[in-house]
Amino acid sequence: MNNKFFANELIKWYEYHHRDLPWRSTRNxxxxxxSEIILQQTRIAQGLPYYERFTEAYPTVIDLANAPEQEVIRLWQGLGYYSRARNLHQTAKYIVEELNGAFPTTYAGLLKLKGIGPYTAAAIASFAYDEPVAVVDGNVYRVLSRVFGIDTDITSGEGQRQFANLANELISREQPATYNQAIMEFGAVQCTPSSPDxxxxPVQPHCVAFATGRIHLLPVKVKKTKVRERFFNYFVIVQNGRIAMRQRTDKDVWQKLFDFYLIETEAIVQSIDEFIDNQTINAIFSQTTINPPSRIFTHILTHQRIQAQFWVLEAPPEITLNLPPELAFLTEEEIENVPKPVLVTSYWKEHFF
Ligand code: SF4
Structure with a gap:
């Protein structure tokens, strides 16, 4: 099949079948x-309200750069992968402070920005500036592997090079933005993972996977993500109607979000006695009333499955607790307003409302 024919068929299909989404009608x-950062690892239906919230709260990159980081993370709450929100904010600051508020206008320039990889740089360069550089995301891998019958592992370096080269040969030089939108939308709507139509x-007469009965075997993705199992034990220390929380600072999940005093264990804890060797929590135990543990809350991330249990420890009003320095007492209203991991929010809603 000729490259131009393929590009034209996709563009014609796109004109009739695409969904109207707010970021498709802008060159900004x-x-x-x-939109691209919000939609990474996120379904459109889930990302759309966040896009609307962000563009309303921060209509320009200058507004985003000037916002307090905690406010940005709070607005992001619920989307997960919080490093995206921090990178978004840092990159906005960089654009304002170092680039006079102007985005780089080329793929190569965009790639230098923090949090912008080849896919996002290609999306911005083509959608905003009509640079003919192809986007390659999961939809594109699927469409190209099926139409051209390519069974190279898409997680291998060789596969990624092969698909990127093919995608860049196929892109329409006349309408790169529409072509990129079209191939991604075609993968999302027409050539879907489990029930392609x-x-x-329109390209069925040329589709190798269709002709050879390999639709469900393509694309080939060999590597399986290894999931790390983690077990969190949270201690919700309550005194005078306030609750001790800390802001997470370690290089770990949920950086900068707020949670409670945490001890991580190798497995689910069956009895509070298992913390006998931890002097910090034992000192707090000796000053508080220990309530039975909550049910187990589970949160699944791409590479981790976290199971968490919460214990409420109630301290008498008059004593001075021996708390680790990172903990500070917050009122319920303050807790409502600080950014928290979804797992902590779920527990909070179930037990404090
Ligand atoms: S014929 Fe089926 S598998 Fe081939 S591109 Fe079209 S929808 Fe995808």
Missing amino acids: AYYIWL CLLC
Whole structure:
């Protein structure tokens, strides 16, 4: 199949079948960047309200750069992968402080920004500036592997190079933005992972996977993500109607979000006696009333599965507790307003409302 024919078929299909989404009708690099970062690892239905909230709260990159980091993370709450929100904010500051508020206008320039990889740089460069550089995301891998019958592992370096080269050969030089939108939308709507609509597909007569019965075998993805199992034990220390929390600072999940005093263990803890060797928590135990543990809350991230139990420790009003320095007492209202991991929010809603 000729490259031009493929690109034209996708563009024609796109004109009739695409979904109207707010970031598709703008050439503003800032809005496109926001939408791309929000939609990484996120479904459109989930990301759309966040896009609307961010563009309303921060209509320009200058507004985003000037916002307090905690406010940005709070607005991001619920989307997960919080490093995206921190990178977003830092990059906005960099653009304002170092680039006079102007986005780089080329793929190569965009790639130098923190949090912008090849996919996002290609999306912004093509959608905002019509640079003919191809996007390669999961949808593109699927469409190209099926149409051209390519069974190279898409997680291998060789596969990534092969698909990127092919995608860049196929992109329309006349309409790079529409072509990139079209191939991604085609993968999301027509050539879907488990039930592609082959009967009404404009490229079906040329599709190698269709002709050879390999639709469900492509694309090939060999590597399986290894999931790390983690067990969190949270201690919710309550005194005078306030609760001790800390801001997470370690290089770990949920950096800068707020949670409670935490001890991580190798497995689910069956009895509070298992913390006998931990002097810090034993000192707090000796000053408080220990309530039975909560149910187990589970949170699944791409590479981790976290199971958490919470214990409420109630301290008498008059004593001075021996708390670790990172903990500070917050009122319920303050807790409502600080950014928290979804797992902590779920527990909070179940037990404090
Ligand atoms: S024929 Fe089916 S598998 Fe091939 S591109 Fe069309 S929808 Fe995808």
